[in-house]
Amino acid sequence: MGCAPSIHVSQSGVIYCRDSDESNSPHQTTTISQGASTLHGLFVKSDAADSIPAVLAYQSRQQPPCSGPRRRESRAPRCCGIEAETQTSSSSLKASATEVQIGPMRLTQDPVQVLLIFAKEDNQSDGFWWACDRAGYRCNIARTPESALECFLDKHQEIIVIDHRNSRYFDAEDICRSIRATKPSEHTVILAVVPRTSADQEETSVLPLLNAGFDRQFMENSSITACYNELIQIEHGEVRSQFKLRACNAVFTALEHCQEAIEITSEDHIIQYVNPAFEQMMGYHKGELIGKELTELPKSDKNRADLSDSINACIKKGKEWQGVYYARRKSGDSIQQHVKITPVIGQGGKIRHFVSLKRLRCTNENNKQLCKSHRDENYSGDNSQSESHSFKCKNRRKDSIDVKSTTSQSSDAPSVQTRRYSSMARIHSMTIEAPITKVINIINAAQENSPITVAEALDRVLEILRTTELYSPQLGTKDEDPHTSDLVGGLMTDGLRRLSGNEYACSKNLNLSHSHLSVPNTINDVPPCIAQLLDNEESWDFNIFELEAVTNKRPLVYLGLKVFGRFGVPEFLNCSEATLRAWLQVIEANYHSSNAYHNSTHAADVLHATAFFLGKERVKGSLDHLDEVAALIAATIHDVDHPGRTNSFLCNAGSELAVLYNDTAVLESHHTALAFQLTAKDSKCNIFKNIDRNRYRTLRQAIIDMVLATEMTKHFEHVNKFVNSINKPMASEETGSHNEGSDCECTANMKNFPDNQTLIKRMMIKCADVANPCRPLELCIEWAGRISEEYFAQTDEEKRQGLPVVMPVFDRNTCSIPKSQISFIDYFITDMFDAWDAFAHLPVLMQHLANNYKHWKMLDELKCKSLRLPSENNN
Numbered sequence: 008m009g010c011a012p013s014i015h016v017s018q019s020g021v022i023y024c025r026d027s028d029e030s031n032s033p034h035q036t037t038t039i040s041q042g043a044s045t046l047h048g049l050f051v052k053s054d055a056a057d058s059i060p061a062v063l064a065y066q067s068r069q070q071p072p073c074s075g076p077r078r079r080e081s082r083a084p085r086c087c088g089i090e091a092e093t094q095t096s097s098s099s100l101k102a103s104a105t106e107v108q109i110g111p112m113r114l115t116q117d118p119v120q121v122l123l124i125f126a127k128e129d130n131q132s133d134g135f136w137w138a139c140d141r142a143g144y145r146c147n148i149a150r151t152p153e154s155a156l157e158c159f160l161d162k163h164q165e166i167i168v169i170d171h172r173n174s175r176y177f178d179a180e181d182i183c184r185s186i187r188a189t190k191p192s193e194h195t196v197i198l199a200v201v202p203r204t205s206a207d208q209e210e211t212s213v214l215p216l217l218n219a220g221f222d223r224q225f226m227e228n229s230s231i232t233a234c235y236n237e238l239i240q241i242e243h244g245e246v247r248s249q250f251k252l253r254a255c256n257a258v259f260t261a262l263e264h265c266q267e268a269i270e271i272t273s274e275d276h277i278i279q280y281v282n283p284a285f286e287q288m289m290g291y292h293k294g295e296l297i298g299k300e301l302t303e304l305p306k307s308d309k310n311r312a313d314l315s316d317s318i319n320a321c322i323k324k325g326k327e328w329q330g331v332y333y334a335r336r337k338s339g340d341s342i343q344q345h346v347k348i349t350p351v352i353g354q355g356g357k358i359r360h361f362v363s364l365k366r367l368r369c370t371n372e373n374n375k376q377l378c379k380s381h382r383d384e385n386y387s388g389d390n391s392q393s394e395s396h397s398f399k400c401k402n403r404r405k406d407s408i409d410v411k412s413t414t415s416q417s418s419d420a421p422s423v424q425t426r427r428y429s430s431m432a433r434i435h436s437m438t439i440e441a442p443i444t445k446v447i448n449i450i451n452a453a454q455e456n457s458p459i460t461v462a463e464a465l466d467r468v469l470e471i472l473r474t475t476e477l478y479s480p481q482l483g484t485k486d487e488d489p490h491t492s493d494l495v496g497g498l499m500t501d502g503l504r505r506l507s508g509n510e511y512a513c514s515k516n517l518n519l520s521h522s523h524l525s526v527p528n529t530i531n532d533v534p535p536c537i538a539q540l541l542d543n544e545e546s547w548d549f550n551i552f553e554l555e556a557v558t559n560k561r562p563l564v565y566l567g568l569k570v571f572g573r574f575g576v577p578e579f580l581n582c583s584e585a586t587l588r589a590w591l592q593v594i595e596a597n598y599h600s601s602n603a604y605h606n607s608t609h610a611a612d613v614l615h616a617t618a619f620f621l622g623k624e625r626v627k628g629s630l631d632h633l634d635e636v637a638a639l640i641a642a643t644i645h646d647v648d649h650p651g652r653t654n655s656f657l658c659n660a661g662s663e664l665a666v667l668y669n670d671t672a673v674l675e676s677h678h679t680a681l682a683f684q685l686t687a688k689d690s691k692c693n694i695f696k697n698i699d700r701n702r703y704r705t706l707r708q709a710i711i712d713m714v715l716a717t718e719m720t721k722h723f724e725h726v727n728k729f730v731n732s733i734n735k736p737m738a739s740e741e742t743g744s745h746n747e748g749s750d751c752e753c754t755a756n757m758k759n760f761p762d763n764q765t766l767i768k769r770m771m772i773k774c775a776d777v778a779n780p781c782r783p784l785e786l787c788i789e790w791a792g793r794i795s796e797e798y799f800a801q802t803d804e805e806k807r808q809g810l811p812v813v814m815p816v817f818d819r820n821t822c823s824i825p826k827s828q829i830s831f832i833d834y835f836i837t838d839m840f841d842a843w844d845a846f847a848h849l850p851v852l853m854q855h856l857a858n859n860y861k862h863w864k865m866l867d868e869l870k871c872k873s874l875r876l877p878s879e880n881n882n
């Protein structure tokens with residue numbers, strides 16, 4: 008007979024029958040002893056099963072019979088009288104847990120439990136029994152309504168199968184209703200086994216079944232496979248969904264106990280959920296809020312229009328909004344809250360909910376309101392709850408940042424407050440009146456008597472003014488495009504991620520020679536093909552790559568001679584053309600022709616763009632001759648001895664240059680210093696040797712300032728200063744005067760403001776340095792190819808040397824060049840050139856920029872990662 012099943016009697020007298028737990032016996036026989044039937048006679052009240060245990064529990068670990076004609080010995084536990092017997096095959100199906108993911112939550116689903124409610128054992132109940140076995144489910148059989156309910160309340164099975172084929176033994180719908188009346192059945196799928204309809208019978212509606220609480224019907228079919236298919240479909244569909252929904256209870260429990268106020272609304276701002284902390288903060292009961300539209304609730308009128316417009320504009324785009332606003336509590340008081348509103352994308356990729364997290368700001372006013380509310384309000388009634396949700400203001404005080412709110416917090420301790428205030432005042436009086444200190448003091452004073460909205464706005468201003476990076480936009484780290492974040496990280500940081508070791512050796516063999524190159528004696532005796540090309544040098548569409556080709560990669564000397572001549576540089580410096588030529592040769596020789604991008608062709612290109620900008624009316628009118636000379640020299644030297652690696656790379660590698668310049672503007676400092684060194688080293692190439700000391704110092708200062716301005720960490724600082732100091736005043740002057748002559752006056756005025764001239768020169772060299780996206784398409788594509796190649800080579804070397812990869816998207820095997828160009832243009836170019844164009848008037852450049860952008864977009868949309876479409880590759 009094999010191992011005996013474990014049998015025990017429940018409190019109410021229901022008999023559970025299990026096969027013994029660890030048995031691997033291939034021919035296990037589950038037996039219910041005679042004694043069990045006696046017990047059963049005492050407790051089970053089913054007339055249908057007068058000698059059968061009311062519930063048979065079967066934990067599956069045996070293989071059901073294979074398909075094909077069922078053999079008698081393969082029946083499910085027979086409980087007639089004394090015996091339940093299963094004849095199994097040898098291999099066991101282990102009931103195993105399944106991993107299920109819901110959102111960011113990982114869950115483990117235990118094997119499914121099934122309750123079969125069949126008054127009498129027959130082929131159909133056997134079919135489900137063995138189907139459970141095959142599927143690895145745990146299965147119980149109940150014979151009576153009472154035992155079924157008891158078993159369900161004990162085990163909370165995920166699936167219940169109720170025999171609904173005849174009503175002789177029990178009313179299946181009644182059983183279903185009584186199970187549905189229990190709380191745990193919320194997550195249970197109930198299946199009705201209905202009689203097969205014969206061909207002449209009409210199909211009946213399932214509606215009465217659904218109304219009784221069934222989820223679906225199963226047409227009588229005792230094939231194990233049919234039962235198995237039905238059960239596993241239910242498992243993969245409804246049971247899995249219900250399992251996930253049950254996990255939401257954990258999330259709701261977290262929300263209910265969270266100390267931050269949380270509100271969830273629909274996409275139409277209908278409130279769907281608020282947590283107890285929210286009720287407490289706002290003084291409403293959730294019943295008064297849920298189902299209401301946000302706008303129906305009383306709101307602070309101070310707060311309304313513009314703020315809610317800007318919030319809406321932000322969150323409707325799917326972006327998170329964070330800020331401070333006023334909310335009116337039910338009592339009518341206004342409180343200031345830190346609010347974070349996050350849109351939640353749901354079905355159809357649309358925004359389906361908004362989740363708002365609110366924290367009270369710790370201001371004097373809020374503290375008062377809170378103390379008051381603690382006294383006045385008692386709606387929660389439950390002391391333990393109100394304590395756990397009470398506002399722990401102390402913890403939140405770290406948000407306060409200004410002197411005013413720091414001093415105003417300790418309303419309960421005036422002596423401490425006064426002491427702190429006077430010490431702050433002392434600190435104030437000790438501070439040297441730097442412009443920023445003056446500004447902060449003025450704002451603090453203005454806050455004292457301002458309405459709360461103004462004080463609040465000024466709080467934000469102070470917060471911003473206290474950051475060190477006033478001009479750098481804060482790039483969201485998570486959701487930004489990886490091309491943008493890599494470019495920003497790669498170009499706008501210095502050595503933040505510096506590693507020690509692995510020295511990067513920058514060229515130590517400075518090239519001081521200028522004699523080995525065959526160059527013309529004067530600009531007048533250049534070879535005709537070069538001279539012909541240079542005839543077009545004043546045009547924006549001038550092709551620098553043709554010059555590179557005909558000059559054997561020495562375009563800087565030729566273009567330099569021509570351009571410096573055109574702008575009267577030798578005259579200004581009082582130097583011979585030979586000295587200028589020798590100087591250009593030395594400088595060009597110190598560019599690395601092996602760099603894909605940062606070679607002397609790039610320097611020539613920047614020189615070309617600078618000369619072009621200097622020819623623009625507004626620019627010419629704003630600058631002096633010295634500024635022009637400085638700009639042309641700065642453009643020429645601005646990347647000399649560039650190693651073809653970024654500042655971040657040099658810092659990470661702990662290179663000599665990075666050590667020398669303390670990881671700060673490493674390359675730009677090196678280009679400038681080296682250029683002056685090279686110039687001074689040999690009088691034959693010293694273009695400054697004939698100018699007086701003062702002029703030299705002014706010129707040198709202007710050159711250094713411009714080269715350092717090409718450093719990308721300061722990009723937004725330079726652009727924003729230009730916009731604020733040049734574009735904006737000019738725009739308001741223009742709209743104010745409507746005067747034809749005003750343009751001239753306006754630019755002439757710049758000459759009276761050296762600071763403005765500096766801003767113009769910085770902006771000019773910056774724009775010249777990265778003007779490649781504004782060149783005609785073919786030139787733009789060539790530059791994009793060159794810079795990408797240089798970045799790829801850096802990534803290769805970083806990998807080889809085990810250095811941090813500064814711009815992982817620039818991997819030659821995976822990079823999308825169009826995407827990188829789109830990001831570069833979006834992030835660095837568009838705004839800067841808009842501002843520069845507004846000043847210098849550059850319609851041709853802006854047109855090229857628009858065309859080129861379209862080109863990259865088109866490639867990106869076609870999922871093309873290279874410089875052009877494959878069909879155009881041989882162009």
Ligand code: AMP
Pocket residue numbers: 498645646717719776777779780790791794827828831
């Ligand atoms: P500079 O090193 O002085 O030429 O500074 C300009 C910066 O902009 C450099 O870091 C270049 O690598 C970067 N840059 C210029 N053109 C592009 C481009 N088309 N795509 C990506 N980065 C660029």
Ligand code: ZN
Pocket residue numbers: 609613645646717776
């Ligand atoms: Zn450059």
